[in-house]
Amino acid sequence: MSIHPSLLSADFANLQAEIERIPSADGLHVDVMDNHFVPNLTLGLPVVEAIRAVTPKLLDIHLMIEDPDRWAPAYAEAGAESVTFHVEAAKAPVRLARELRSAGAKAAMALKPATPIEPYEDLLNELDMVLVMTVEPGFGGQSFLDLCLPKIRRTRELIERRSRRGEPGRIVLQLDGGVSAETIERCAEAGADCFVAGSAVFGADDPDAMITALRESATAAAG
Ligand code: DX5
Ligand code: ZN
Secondary structure, X not given: OEEEEEHHHOOXXXXXXXHHOOOOOOOEEEEEEEOOOOOOEOOOHHHHHHHHHHOOOOEEEEEEOOXXXXXXXXXXXXXXXXXXXXXXOOOOHHHHHHHXXXXXXXXXXXXXXXXXXXXXXXXXXXOOEEEEEOOOOOOOOOOOOHHHHHHHHHHHHHHHHHHHOOOOOOOEEEEEOOOOOOOHHHHHHHOOOEEEEOHHHHOOOOHHHHHHHHHHHHHHHHO
C-alpha cells in the first residue's frame, strides 16, 4: 500500500519545504495541467526539473494535458520514475507507453470517471500502473465519486486475471481524487494499492502523520 501526496495542495511558493514535511510519502504526485485537457493550469517541465533537483523521492507525474504523445517523454528523460498519461488524450497509447519505458520510467495510463477500463484490457502488458480517477480531473479538494468503485473492482479483476495467465510484471492500481481517512477503506477494499491524496494530507495538522494513518487504514481494509 503506497501513499503519494499530491503537491497540488502544497504551497507552490515553498515546494522544497513542503516536500520536507512529508518524509513518509512513498512518492510525490505532481499534477501537470495545461488548461486544455482540464480547465486548470498548474506547472510543467521546468518545475518538475526543479523538484527533481531537490528530492530523491519517487516522482509520479500525472499529465492532464492534450497531446501527451508529444510532451510526456521529456518527463521521463527529466528523471521522473513514473509518468501517467490520460488515455482519452493519447493518440497512440501503445507507442507512448513503450517510449516512456525506453526512457527509463514506469508507464501509466489514467482513466477519467466516465472512461471504461474494458476497451484497454489488451494494453495492460504495456503498462506498470493504471490510474482510476475518482473525481473529474482538474482540481483538488473535490468529493470522492463512489460511482467509480465498480470500475476499480473490475480493473483489479483484469489485473489479477492477467497475472494468473503468467504475464510478467506487476501492475499498480492507483486512485486519485477525494481520497481521505473517510474514503480510503472502501478504495482499498475495491482493490486499489496506491493512493494519491492532496487536500487530506496537506490540509492535516500533521501531514506526515496523516500519510501513516492513511496507509494503516488501507492496509487494514485490504485485509
Ligand atoms: C485532480 C488531481 C489530483 C488532486 C487530488 O485532478 O489529479 O491529484 O490533487 O486532490 P484531492 O486529494 O484533494 O482530491
Ligand atoms: Zn493527480
